[in-house]
Amino acid sequence: MTSGRSTTRMPVPPIAVRIAVIEALSATLRRFALEPADGAVLAPAAPGAHILVALDDGGGTVRRNAYSLIEPPDRLNRYEIIVRHAEASRGGSAYLHKRAGVGDILRVLPPQSAFPPVASARxxxxxxxxxxxxxxxxxxxxxxxxxxxxxxxxxxxxxxxxxxxxxxxxxxxxxxxxxxxxxxxxxxxxxxxxxxxxxxxxxxxxxxxxxxxxxxxxxxxxxxxxxxxRFGDTTAGTPFTAWLGRSRREITVGAHESLLEALETAGLEVPFLCRGGVCGACRVGVTEGGIDHRDRVLTEGERTAGDTLLACISRAAGSRLVLDL
Ligand code: FES
Known part of the structure; x- marks a missing residue:
């Protein structure tokens, strides 16, 4: 199983986009077209690229939801995405379906692709x-x-x-x-x-x-x-705590947030790309605690060693992890 490119990306500043079009495709599906709020020209993106849309979960926490682009952004100078309203939405799809309107401003991280087609494929x-x-x-x-x-x-x-x-x-x-x-x-x-x-x-x-x-x-x-x-809420699980050994801090990871999200909320910068367990960018060292590995990157040997996890998707197998952060 391949996992796309392994390029890492440190968090970059989001850009402001304006909702230009909202189209209802079905009872739970909507297409959104997002234009740059400042009228700038959007950079091209590779097939399979996604953007991360920063959305309030309703409780004051800003989460980054990943949405695949359905069109090259340079075609109409828009990011076009489709959002399904998920019953268990933590705020992202519920916000876009129930509260967002044409003209609203959203903040997004520019597109990256961890899922490009293979150029040499027959x-x-x-x-x-x-x-x-x-x-x-x-x-x-x-x-x-x-x-x-x-x-x-x-x-x-x-x-x-x-x-x-x-x-x-x-x-x-x-x-x-x-x-x-x-x-x-x-x-x-x-x-x-x-x-x-x-x-x-x-x-x-x-x-x-x-x-x-x-x-x-x-x-x-x-x-x-x-x-x-991967897409969807693949990160859900039992809440746990993570002790950050080098920074001497403890964070709590909720049932419906990833370790990566909890680290970002705590102000730590962890590299990421796919946020779906397929690129390997968010690898974090683990010094103590069992791991519930959910990624498609680590080898069996690395899983057995138990000294690393991918923070965007994997969790503690028990109630606590100690991280090399
Ligand atoms: S960001 Fe790609 S595996 Fe975590």
Whole structure:
């Protein structure tokens, strides 16, 4: 399993953007177009890039929610994202669905991509579920330019099939396939007909991605040709405390926040990129305490050693960790 680029990024100043468009796609899906508030020209972004939107969780805590771009920002000088209103929202999607309006100013961190398509791939197969389609909408635009060979399989609820078909812009070459409802997608058939040199990209809920990964592995796909992007509340768990050994401070990590978020709230600067456990940028040393590893970066040897974790997604296995910070 590959995890995209390993470039690290220290926190950078956010930029102000104005909500230019809000479009309801379904009962729980909205498309947002964000323009630079100062009229500046947005820098290009790589396919698979996401932005981090700073949003108040309603309790005074500012969180950074990651949203994949669905279009190259230089096309219309906009960041375009799709947001699903999650029932368990900590404020991010609830704020954008219920309180945000056209003209409002948001603060975002510029796009970075930890999930780019592989340039040398002979064929690109994208498999997504629900809002997991978003990075592949950008991929598709890129393939129009590069001429890459591709197909996209989107699994969704029947009541959202029309919305996703509209987003994916069904093409005459039948490379876009919308699979509505349980049992509608024959994954084995798709995986078995691909030529050598095909790369498989998957984005969706954790269980969906695990099922695709397991099936591809069982059918002989090498890990180097499998790529995943995580999204959603993959950081939830039991609250715990972290003692920062070098700075002699203790922080509390809540049930619905990541260790990285808790460290940022405490004013510590920890490098990050994907915030989804796939790039390795937020590696932190651990000197004491069991770890619940949830990333897709560390080797089995590193997990067994137990002296490092990825702060954006992994947690304490018990009630306390001691960190080398
Ligand atoms: S920021 Fe990418 S693994 Fe944590």
């Amino acid at each position: 064929q690109h197969v994208m498999v997504s579920a629900g809002i997991g389609i978003t990075p592949f909408l950008f991929y598709r635009r890129a393939f129009e330019t590069t001429g890459g060979s591709w197909e996209l399989h989107q699994c969704c609820r029947p009541d959202e099939a029309t919305a996703f078909a509209g987003l994916a812009d069904l093409d005459t070459e039948q490379r876009v396939h919308i699979h509505a409802g349980r049992g509608a997608f024959d994954l084995d058939a798709v995986l078995c007909r691909q030529p050598l040199g095909t790369h498989l990209y998957c984005c969706g809920p954790a269980g969906f991605m695990a099922a695709v990964r397991d099936r591809a592995t069982a059918l002989g796909w090498p890990p180097s040709r499998l790529h995943e992007e």
